[in-house]
Amino acid sequence: MTKPVNTVLIVDDEPKIRRFLRAGLELNGYAVVESETGEDAVRDALFHAPDVIILDLSLPDMGGDEVLEQIRGWSNTPVIILSIESNESEKVRLLNAGADDYVVKPFGITELLARIEVALRRFFRSKTESPVVEAGPLRINLVTRTVTIAQHQVKLTRMEDRLLHVLAANAGLVVTHEHLLKEIWSGNPRENIQYLRILVRKLRQKIEADPDHPRILVTESGVGYRLLSKFADPPSTTERPEPVDF
Secondary structure (H helix, E strand, C coil), rough: CCCCCEEEEEEECCCHHHHHHHHHHHHHCEEEEECCCHHHCCCHHHCCCCCEEECCCCCCCCCHHHHHHHHHHHCCCCEEEECCCCCCHHHHHHHHHCCEEEECCCCCCHHHHHHHHHHHHHHHHHHHHCCEEEEEEEEEEEECCEEECCCCCCCCCCCHHHHHHCCCCCEEEEEEEHHHHHHHHCCCCCCCCHHHHHHHHHHHHHHHCCCCCCEEEEEEECCCECCCCCCCCCCCCCCCCCCCCC
C-alpha cells in the first residue's frame, strides 16, 4: 500500500527543533521543508505549496503572527502554531487571526502528528464539493447516508454506519483510533480499542470482497484506519498477502 505523501513546512530558527520535527514527520510518511526565518517561510510557503505549516512564533526577523498574516493573505493552508506561551488569550488571538491550532512547547511528536491529521482532515473536507465518496465498487453518499456496492444497497447497523461515515468524510486520510472511538461513541467514548476492532471486522464483512485481505478499509498499524478512494490490484497467487492487523 502506498501512503499519500503530504508536505509539511517547518518554520523554526532552532536547528534542534527542526531536526526533531523532521525525524518524527519523515518517519510517519511526510515530506518536509525547513525555514528558519519569517522571510524564508513566506517564500517557501509560496514555492513549495505545503499541505501543513508548523510555525514557531519566535523568529529572528519577524514575529510568527506577522508571517501568519502574510500567508493568510493568499493561502488557506492549515497553520499550526508552536509557542512557549500557554496564555489562553494569546491562543484565541492567533486562532482568530487564522491559525488552525496551537501547540505549547515542550510537546511530544505523537501529539503534533495527531493535530496535523486533524488539520488535514478539516482542510481536505472543506475542499470536497461532492457528497459522494467512491472506493472501488463502494459508493457512499454522505448526505443521504446511503451505501451501495455495484448499485446494490448495503444494509448497515447504526454503529457500522457511523464508522463508515467518519472514514468516508476523511477518505484517503488516516483516522486515528482515538478519533474514531470519540466520533462513534459520541458522548460516551469507549476506551477499549477492541470494540472498534470488532466493529471494523463486521463492516469489512459487508463491504470487502475478501474481509481477511481488505482493499477498501485498510489498517494503519498502531495508528488507525483509512478508507482508500483508490487501491491497487490484488496480489498475485505467488505473493504472500499483507497481514491484517485488526
